[in-house]
Amino acid sequence: MITLRGKLKKDPDVSNSKSQNIPSKRVSIRDKLLIKEAQEMEQTLPMTCQVTFNDPHCLYEFTLLIIPDEGYWCGGHFYFQINVPEEYNMIPPRVKCLTKLWHPNISEEGDVCLSILRQNSVDGMGWAPTRKLKDVVWGLSSLFTDLLNFDDPLNREAADLFSKDKELFGIKVKEYLIQFAKR
Amino acid sequence: MGDIEQDNSERADGENNKADKLFTLKKWNAVAMWSWDVECDTCAICRVQVMDACLRCQAESKKDFYEKQDCVVVWGECNHSFHYCCMSLWVKQNNRCPLCQQEWSIQRMGK
Numbered sequence: 364m365i366t367l368r369g370k371l372k373k374d375p376d377v378s379n380s381k382s383q384n385i386p387s388k389r390v391s392i393r394d395k396l397l398i399k400e401a402q403e404m405e406q407t408l409p410m411t412c413q414v415t416f417n418d419p420h421c422l423y424e425f426t427l428l429i430i431p432d433e434g435y436w437c438g439g440h441f442y443f444q445i446n447v448p449e450e451y452n453m454i455p456p457r458v459k460c461l462t463k464l465w466h467p468n469i470s471e472e473g474d475v476c477l478s479i480l481r482q483n484s485v486d487g488m489g490w491a492p493t494r495k496l497k498d499v500v501w502g503l504s505s506l507f508t509d510l511l512n513f514d515d516p517l518n519r520e521a522a523d524l525f526s527k528d529k530e531l532f533g534i535k536v537k538e539y540l541i542q543f544a545k546r
Numbered sequence: 547m548g549d550i551e552q553d554n555s556e557r558a559d560g561e562n563n564k565a566d567k568l569f570t571l572k573k574w575n576a577v578a579m580w581s582w583d584v585e586c587d588t589c590a591i592c593r594v595q596v597m598d599a600c601l602r603c604q605a606e607s608k609k610d611f612y613e614k615q616d617c618v619v620v621w622g623e624c625n626h627s628f629h630y631c632c633m634s635l636w637v638k639q640n641n642r643c644p645l646c647q648q649e650w651s652i653q654r655m656g657k
Contacts, residue, residue, distance in 0.1 A: 492636055
């Protein structure tokens, strides 16, 4: 396997010139962590998920496609943009849903309500540096199944409709799906 | 093991004086295992062995042996261990053990 450390060891001139020219530049902890985490994420990807790195040299920016195989959103194509900030893993990745959908925990603007993505939480359910990219992917895919939560909604209208009329809720989800999430 | 054997022989002696022993232990090898007295030996924050310098200290090109010695291990009351460097960054925003979510308080520090 080609690693940065191995490469620097083999080519001492590179590491020397770098540290001389820009002595204050820190090596990104995030990038070091992501080398392992991105690989692990791809190896443990749920059946319903696909990951695309827009730039193979940037492990901190990628798109996640979820195609749920059960539940209200079954068969839809839902795209998520995931950005891992420089301060990772002290702070969580930032997630935006690119596909418009009708979901109690995802707003129509694409904001996602998932406990492990919360930076500051007092209940111990939020982000922790022990979590990894694969946990984020599994969490997002579970929002369409196990983690679907109508009690603490981001899209209140969606949750209200569900409690009033489940059939109508299902119809509205399908309408959005056909209009925005076919491919 | 010894007790059982003794019990058997005593009972056998009582019942029949010339009863043969079921078996005799002629040789035995003791096998021991050891591990660090902590929940895990990898820092769950930077994923480097706690006995090595943390990812940050390694990245900041602390090539000197004594500089690396500065990167110590910290144990919480919950008995989870991390690099002191890693944990001090985390507790700034959330004073809980990231592994068990208990309130973080330091039990001891060192190597």
